[in-house]
Amino acid sequence: MLKINRERFEELFTLLDKQGRLYLPVAKDGKTDYAAWSAGSAVDLAATVTAKSPKGLFFPQIENLMEFTRTGNKLALEARPLPVEKTIAFGVRACDLASFKLLDKVFLKEPVDEYYAARRANCTLIGLACSEPEETCFCHAFGIDLAEGEADVRTYQVGDELFWEAATPKGEELTAAVSGLLTEEASGAAKVAKAKTAVREVFQKMPLAGLKLSAEKCKAPNEIFADKAWEELSKTCIGCGTCTYVCPTCHCYDVRDHDGGERVERYRCWDSCLFSDFTNMSGGNPRTGRLERFRQRYMHKLIYFPDNNEGDFACVGCGRCLQKCPVSLNIVKVARALGVTENV
Amino acid sequence: MCDCQSKRDALVPQIAVITKIRQDTDDVRTFRVEKPTGGRCFDYLPGQCAIISVPGLGEAIFSITSSPTNKEALEFSIKRCGRLTDYLHGVEAGQQIAIRGPYGNSFPVEGELKNKNLLFIAGGIGLAPLHSVINYALDNRDGYGSLDVVYGARSTQDFVSYEELSQIWPDKPNVRVHLTIDRAEEGWEGHVGFVPKFVQDLAFSTDKTVLVCGPPIMIKLTLAALAAMGFGKEQIYTTLEMKMKCGIGKCGRCNIGSKYVCKDGPVFRCDELDELPDEY
Ligand code: SF4
Ligand code: SF4
Ligand code: FES
Numbered sequence: 001m002l003k004i005n006r007e008r009f010e011e012l013f014t015l016l017d018k019q020g021r022l023y024l025p026v027a028k029d030g031k032t033d034y035a036a037w038s039a040g041s042a043v044d045l046a047a048t049v050t051a052k053s054p055k056g057l058f059f060p061q062i063e064n065l066m067e068f069t070r071t072g073n074k075l076a077l078e079a080r081p082l083p084v085e086k087t088i089a090f091g092v093r094a095c096d097l098a099s100f101k102l103l104d105k106v107f108l109k110e111p112v113d114e115y116y117a118a119r120r121a122n123c124t125l126i127g128l129a130c131s132e133p134e135e136t137c138f139c140h141a142f143g144i145d146l147a148e149g150e151a152d153v154r155t156y157q158v159g160d161e162l163f164w165e166a167a168t169p170k171g172e173e174l175t176a177a178v179s180g181l182l183t184e185e186a187s188g189a190a191k192v193a194k195a196k197t198a199v200r201e202v203f204q205k206m207p208l209a210g211l212k213l214s215a216e217k218c219k220a221p222n223e224i225f226a227d228k229a230w231e232e233l234s235k236t237c238i239g240c241g242t243c244t245y246v247c248p249t250c251h252c253y254d255v256r257d258h259d260g261g262e263r264v265e266r267y268r269c270w271d272s273c274l275f276s277d278f279t280n281m282s283g284g285n286p287r288t289g290r291l292e293r294f295r296q297r298y299m300h301k302l303i304y305f306p307d308n309n310e311g312d313f314a315c316v317g318c319g320r321c322l323q324k325c326p327v328s329l330n331i332v333k334v335a336r337a338l339g340v341t342e343n344v
Numbered sequence: 345m346c347d348c349q350s351k352r353d354a355l356v357p358q359i360a361v362i363t364k365i366r367q368d369t370d371d372v373r374t375f376r377v378e379k380p381t382g383g384r385c386f387d388y389l390p391g392q393c394a395i396i397s398v399p400g401l402g403e404a405i406f407s408i409t410s411s412p413t414n415k416e417a418l419e420f421s422i423k424r425c426g427r428l429t430d431y432l433h434g435v436e437a438g439q440q441i442a443i444r445g446p447y448g449n450s451f452p453v454e455g456e457l458k459n460k461n462l463l464f465i466a467g468g469i470g471l472a473p474l475h476s477v478i479n480y481a482l483d484n485r486d487g488y489g490s491l492d493v494v495y496g497a498r499s500t501q502d503f504v505s506y507e508e509l510s511q512i513w514p515d516k517p518n519v520r521v522h523l524t525i526d527r528a529e530e531g532w533e534g535h536v537g538f539v540p541k542f543v544q545d546l547a548f549s550t551d552k553t554v555l556v557c558g559p560p561i562m563i564k565l566t567l568a569a570l571a572a573m574g575f576g577k578e579q580i581y582t583t584l585e586m587k588m589k590c591g592i593g594k595c596g597r598c599n600i601g602s603k604y605v606c607k608d609g610p611v612f613r614c615d616e617l618d619e620l621p622d623e624y
Contacts, residue, residue, distance in 0.1 A: 068399035252596035264399035
C-alpha cells in the first residue's frame with residue numbers, strides 16, 4: 001500500500017494544492033473547520049468532527065447566483081458562470097462523505113442544481129478513516145463504517161504514517177499526480193487492516209454504539225406527528241438554528257436580492273426551518289410556534305426524507321447537533337422519545 | 345469536469361415584459377406577460393404556476409390565469425398583498441420583469457377530468473387557477489360535459505374577470521355561471537350570501553367532479569358542504585398555498601409531510617389532503 005510520513009505532509013499539501021484548490025480541516029481560534037490550505041496552515045487531522053460540516057464546499061453558506069441591471073423599464077440579467085475551479089477536499093470523515101450522497105439526492109435530482117453539481121463534479125474527495133471517534137458519534141446507525149468512507153482516495157492514519165489508496169478513476173488520477181511523494185510499503189495493508197479492526201472495536205464501546213434507528217418499526221407518520229412528546233421535547237428550543245447550521249444534511253435555503261440601485265445581485269444563502277419567518281406568508285404562518293418548527297426539522301429527517309428517498313434518513317450520525325445545541329436538544333433524544341429507535 | 349458553459353441553473357429566470365394590464369377590481373389586476381420579442385415564455389398545463397421576479401424585491405409564485413390554449417401570452421390575475429404585488433400594481437405596460445416556470449402539477453385535464461361534468465367553485469382571487477381550466481375546457485369543448493361555475497366575491501366591485509363571467513361564459517352551450525356577493529347591493533339582482541351555503545342551495549347532482557379554490561376558510565366550509573351533499577373526497581380537487589422560494593423541491597420551504605407543494609402540488613385531490621399533517 002502507498003504511504004507518506006507525517007514530516008512530508010506539507011510537501012503533500014503543496015503538491016495537492018497544485019492539482020486543485022485544497023480544502024482541509026484547519027484549527028483556528030480554538031475550533032477546527034474546513035478552510036482553503038495555504039503554507040503554514042494549522043492543519044488538524046486529529047479533530048474527528050469539524051465544528052461546521054463541509055457541506056459549504058458544494059453548497060456555500062452564501063453565493064451569488066445572478067445579477068440584474070435596470071435601465072428605465074428594461075431589465076438585463078446575467079447568470080453567474082458555474083464554478084470551474086478544480087478542488088480537492090482532504091481529510092473528510094465517513095459521516096461527512098455519506099452526507100454528500102444525501103445532499104446529492106436533493107440537489108442532483110431533476111431539475112439539477114447546476115451550481116452544486118459543478119462544484120461536486122470538480123472536486124476530488126480524499127477520505128480519512130476515523131481513529132478516535134467521539135462520544136457523540138453514531139454513524140453506524142446509518143450503516144456508515146467509520147473506518148471506510150466512500151471517497152475517491154481513502155487514507156488511514158497509523159501512528160506517523162498515512163496510508164493512501166485510490167478508490168475511483170478520479171482518485172487514481174490524483175494519486176498519479178502526487179506519486180512522487182508516496183512510497184510503497186508491503187506491510188501497509190496489514191497495518192491498515194489492524195487499525196480498522198481496532199477502531200471498530202473502540203467504537204463498539206462508545207456511548208451511542210447500541211443505537212439503531214428504524215423507519216419501519218416505528219409508529220405511523222401521523223401518529224408520530226401527533227405525539228405528545230413534541231411538547232416536552234421542544235419546550236427549551238430557542239430557535240437559534242445552530243443545529244441546522246452545523247448539520248451536514250440540512251439543506252434549506254433562501255433566495256434574496258441585494259439592491260444596489262442600478263444593479264441587483266440575487267444570492268442564495270442557508271436558511272433554517274427553525275426560524276419563525278421561514279414559512280411566514282402574507283396570508284399567515286402555518287407553523288406558528290416553536291413546537292411546530294422543531295417538529296418539522298425532525299419529522300423531515302426521520303420520516304419525510306426517508307419516505308421520499310428509499311428509506312434513507314436525513315442524518316449521518318455526525319453528532320454535531322449533540323455537541324452544539326445550547327440547550328442539549330438533538331436528534332438522538334428526539335428519536336428515542338418518539339420510538340424511532342429499535343432499542344430505546 | 346462539468347460541461348459548465350452550456351448549462352443554466354433552474355433558479356435563473358428569463359426576462360419578460362408586461363404587455364397589457366387590466367384593472368379587475370380595487371386590488372386585483374390582470375397582467376399579460378410575453379417574451380420581449382413577443383410570444384409565450386413557456387408551455388404549461390392548467391393549474392401550474394410561475395415565479396415572477398422583480399429585481400430588488402425578490403420573487404413570488406402565482407398561478408397562471410390564462411389557458412394553455414392561449415399560445416400568445418401568459419396572464420396572471422394578481423391581488424395586491426405585499427411589497428412585490430404593490431410594485432406590480434404600480435407599473436405600466438412595457439415594464440420588464442423576470443419569470444421562471446412552469447412549476448407544480450396541474451389539474452388532470454387530460455386525465456381524471458376528461459369527459460366529466462365539471463363544477464368550479466371559487467372565492468375571490470381563487471378564480472385565477474380555475475380560470476385556466478375553464479378556458480381550457482371551453483377551447484376543448486368536446487372533451488368535457490357540463491360546466492358550472494360558482495363564484496363568490498365581497499361585492500359586485502370585486503369580481504375578477506367580470507366580462508367573461510357575465511357575458512362570455514354564460515353564452516356558451518351547457519355552461520352555467522352562478523355569482524354571489526357577500527352583502528346585498530342596490531342594483532344587484534343576483535344571489536347574496538357566502539359560497540358554501542350557495543353551493544348547497546344550488547343542490548348540484550353528485551355526478552360532477554369539483555374544483556375548489558379560494559381563501560382557506562371558504563375551502564374548508566365548501567368541502568364540508570360538498571360532503572353533506574354526498575360528494576366523495578376523490579371527486580374534489582383543490583389547491584394549497586405555502587410560502588415558496590425555489591419552486592423545484594429543494595429549498596425546503598413548502599414541505600408539508602412528505603410532499604413539496606411546489607412540485608407535488610399545488611393541486612391535490614381531497615382524499616390526498618387527508619394524508620398530510622394539518623400544517624397548511
Ligand atoms: S441531525 Fe445532528 S447528528 Fe444527524 S447529521 Fe445533522 S448534525 Fe449530524
Ligand atoms: S440548536 Fe437546539 S435550541 Fe437551537 S434551534 Fe436547534 S434544537 Fe433549537
Ligand atoms: S419552494 Fe423550495 S422546496 Fe418548494
